[in-house]
Amino acid sequence: MVWKIVLLVVMTWVIVGAFILPAPQQAIGEASRIFYFHVPQAWVAVVAFLVSMVASVRFLRNGNRLEDDRARVAAGLGLLFSLLATVSGSIFAKVTWQSYWNWDPRETSILILLLIYGAYFALRTAVTEPERQARLAAVYAIFAFVTVPFLMFVIPRVLPSLHPSDSIVDESGSFAMSLETSVVFFPSLAAFTGVFIWMYRLGRRVTTAERLRIEE
């Protein structure tokens, strides 16, 4: 219970701080405030993918349907957050680069993530037998996760990036975030992760309850 109150306080600070402190990238201007919300959304989308993959591996190892519920809920939240990250990023792209879509490496990666989540649920709806559905979905989630290193390391090398790369690390790779930005960004990262955990726990309980009701 306590952590939910802490989450409320931190999230309130993030929302207020994101608007009252100086914009994180002076060169880009006010639009760069979206950084405080957009990056944590993308972060949660990736974390959800990881959670879903780990739960899928565990499901294939022990066949416990609870793990499948976990994988499914994490994938659902991943779909939601990758949509949010895509939309918020697209708005930012329109403001700064005059186009909603540029095939920037990170735009490409998040789009692929979105497609993978979409395909994952398309597969789930196409298989009616629950046990088989769980197993095939788990195999697909792991198989799709294997391609992530290629996307992370290969695409940025082939496609030129427009992303403001110096907001977290500078060109030499060292940490380069101003103190004013850090006091909002890191709480935001924590708060979004907290929201994810909360939604995940609720969703997992609902999914398990629904599954048990159908099985009865």
Add this chain to the structure above:
Amino acid sequence: MPKNSIGLTAKSWAVLRKDIQVEFRSRYALNAILLFGVTTLTVVSFSVGQKNLSGELYAALFWIIIFFSAMSGLAHVFVREEDAKTATVLRLTADTTAVYWGKLGFNFLLLSLLEAVITPLFLMMTDAILHHFFLLLIILFLGAVGLAGATTLIAAIISKASVKGALFAVLSFPILLPLLIGVINGTTKALTATGGVTQASSELQLLTSYAVVMITASLLLFEFVWEE
């Protein structure tokens, strides 16, 4: 884990040979994939006509043809087993790993055949100029290995689902994207004068590692799809 004295290679070869024989009885996958390829190629050639496009565009068009043709026929290797209700017999008589290698080999042959037909036709019917024949050959080979390696497992998944057609492309596309980027960039370098094998080393590395990783992952995951 060989159950008897016959090695894995011989068993995989037996599965592959069986699939080739079954295929030549109906020629369904072969016809579907080749006709789809030729049709798409005609559409592309008809619409770009005698316009002189850059190598980049030709490479992209070429791989779009190959990708969608592959999507029309590669799932058949497992769907056929489910439709003909022969999957159970195969499951009882053959090693899981041998089944995977056999089906992978079949899909690889199918893709090689598709490429062998489409590539010369593509070069004839468009104004694309081939500058580096050897590089294109390597890219085509690695592309076929990668495509077959990534889609054979997806084909096995699809064969267990109730909707098969559209789902195959939907499930395959996000997984194939790194491969498509690699083959398109590699082919661009084969179609431009400044390219060449030495210029395309990063693409060749990407395609090789992609094929190895996807086939390894498929080998680990295949038993969960195949055995019930």
